[in-house]
Amino acid sequence: MSDFIPTERTQVKRLPKRGKYDRETVHAILDAAFLCHVGFCVEGQPYVIPTNYGRSGDTVYLHGSAASRMLRTLSEGMPVCVTVTLVDGLVLARSAFHHSVNYRSVVMLGTARLVEDPKEKMEALRLFTEHVMRGRWDEVRWPTEQELKATTVLALPLKEVSAKVRSGGPVDDEPDYSLPVWAGVLPLEMLPKQPIADPQRKADQPLPAYIKNYSR
Amino acid sequence: MSDFIPTERTQVKRLPKRGKYDRETVHAILDAAFLCHVGFCVEGQPYVIPTNYGRSGDTVYLHGSAASRMLRTLSEGMPVCVTVTLVDGLVLARSAFHHSVNYRSVVMLGTARLVEDPKEKMEALRLFTEHVMRGRWDEVRWPTEQELKATTVLALPLKEVSAKVRSGGPVDDEPDYSLPVWAGVLPLEMLPKQPIADPQRKADQPLPAYIKNYSR
Numbered sequence: 001m002s003d004f005i006p007t008e009r010t011q012v013k014r015l016p017k018r019g020k021y022d023r024e025t026v027h028a029i030l031d032a033a034f035l036c037h038v039g040f041c042v043e044g045q046p047y048v049i050p051t052n053y054g055r056s057g058d059t060v061y062l063h064g065s066a067a068s069r070m071l072r073t074l075s076e077g078m079p080v081c082v083t084v085t086l087v088d089g090l091v092l093a094r095s096a097f098h099h100s101v102n103y104r105s106v107v108m109l110g111t112a113r114l115v116e117d118p119k120e121k122m123e124a125l126r127l128f129t130e131h132v133m134r135g136r137w138d139e140v141r142w143p144t145e146q147e148l149k150a151t152t153v154l155a156l157p158l159k160e161v162s163a164k165v166r167s168g169g170p171v172d173d174e175p176d177y178s179l180p181v182w183a184g185v186l187p188l189e190m191l192p193k194q195p196i197a198d199p200q201r202k203a204d205q206p207l208p209a210y211i212k213n214y215s216r
Numbered sequence: 217m218s219d220f221i222p223t224e225r226t227q228v229k230r231l232p233k234r235g236k237y238d239r240e241t242v243h244a245i246l247d248a249a250f251l252c253h254v255g256f257c258v259e260g261q262p263y264v265i266p267t268n269y270g271r272s273g274d275t276v277y278l279h280g281s282a283a284s285r286m287l288r289t290l291s292e293g294m295p296v297c298v299t300v301t302l303v304d305g306l307v308l309a310r311s312a313f314h315h316s317v318n319y320r321s322v323v324m325l326g327t328a329r330l331v332e333d334p335k336e337k338m339e340a341l342r343l344f345t346e347h348v349m350r351g352r353w354d355e356v357r358w359p360t361e362q363e364l365k366a367t368t369v370l371a372l373p374l375k376e377v378s379a380k381v382r383s384g385g386p387v388d389d390e391p392d393y394s395l396p397v398w399a400g401v402l403p404l405e406m407l408p409k410q411p412i413a414d415p416q417r418k419a420d421q422p423l424p425a426y427i428k429n430y431s432r
Binding site for chain 1: 225229230251253254255256257260261262263264265266268280281283284285295296297298299301303306308309310311312313315317319321323325341342344345348349352353355356357358359360363367385386388392393395396397398399400401402403404405406407408409410411412413414415416421422423424427430
């Protein structure tokens with residue numbers, strides 16, 4: 001797979017070593033996370049809204065209520081920034097200054113396209129469900145025509161994209177290595193806990209394996 | 217504590233029941249998380265950048281390299297949006313349409329102020345460290361004058377703020393409750409794993425209790 005070409009707007013300038021532009025890295029981060037933060041401007045005021053997404057190749061899909069201000073704004077072709085961030089750990093240095101966070105992030109710039117073709121729209125809805133939980137789509141009731149109408153789906157082509165990755169241990173100033181301070185990384189991971197069955201269920205359904213063994 | 221007053225820009229319009237404007241809720245979300253997404257506009261293009269923050273009362277502090285474009289832009293008084301999101305679980309309904317995510321988020325709008333007073337700046341740096349890991353500041357080497365100079369600190373007063381919270385199980389359409397589909401919540405939590413000591417340490421330091429027992 002080819003690399004994304006960094007532009008003036010996506011080239012990582014601060015700590016350029018952390019910048020990544022290859023599709024493998026970008027796709028892998030997008031597939032590991034499921035939450036993104038969507039940024040848009042209205043009359044000079046930025047708004048940043050958390051939401052879910054799906055991915056197919058070099059297209060990221062966003063969705064929400066047809067009544068959502070964000071989706072209405074973006075479907076008019078306003079510039080958007082979609083950012084995905086995974087936190088991997090706290091980097092504990094010997095000096096306060098060199099504390100850091102291990103993370104993987106992707107920043108996507110562009111304009112989104114309203115998905116109107118019913119087939120692409122349904123496929124995007126499948127992607128949202130499967131992105132959050134692989135195996136779920138085939139078990140649940142699929143969207144009705146009315147639900148499809150109530151949902152706006154936007155497609156953002158991956159064009160101006162960069163990833164940024166920090167990994168590994170702390171990097172301290174040479175004299176600080178002799179300080180009597182524990183230094184290292186505290187890895188963090190988003191983990192599933194015990195599933196909670198809906199008390200309103202009317203039939204006692206077994207817990208599917210894809211939930212029991214959930215991991216990202 | 218009094219409530220924040222919702223404005224036209226912060227009032228939660230979609231699913232207004234999820235909107236919260238009380239300081240307890242807002243502060244609790246800000247204290248539970250440590251990653252925020254900062255949104256700003258440059259020539260009509262929004263940018264959303266992940267970063268850390270600290271909080272003191274109704275002030276949120278951001279920081280970074282003095283060379284950072286984001287911090288330079290914001291210190292000029294450009295409007296900013298800072299969003300903090302915690303994911304609490306996947307809400308698995310019987311229909312694809314009613315799938316959801318349990319989350320807590322805060323959206324803060326305003327303009328940031330450059331922190332120039334050295335005392336406030338040092339205190340903000342203490343807050344960043346303590347926000348990520350309580351107990352850490354007293355053990356590490358504190359910032360030198362040079363490090364302080366290399367760091368830009370911005371203060372965002374909490375004025376136009378709203379929180380949004382979704383919790384609980386799935387809400388399905390009545391006919392769907394009889395479908396043979398497991399429904400419920402898969403709780404998710406960011407958890408620490410085994411700390412990894414820096415192999416470059418020169419003395420064998422014991423692991424402090426605040427790392428061993430880390431939780432948010």
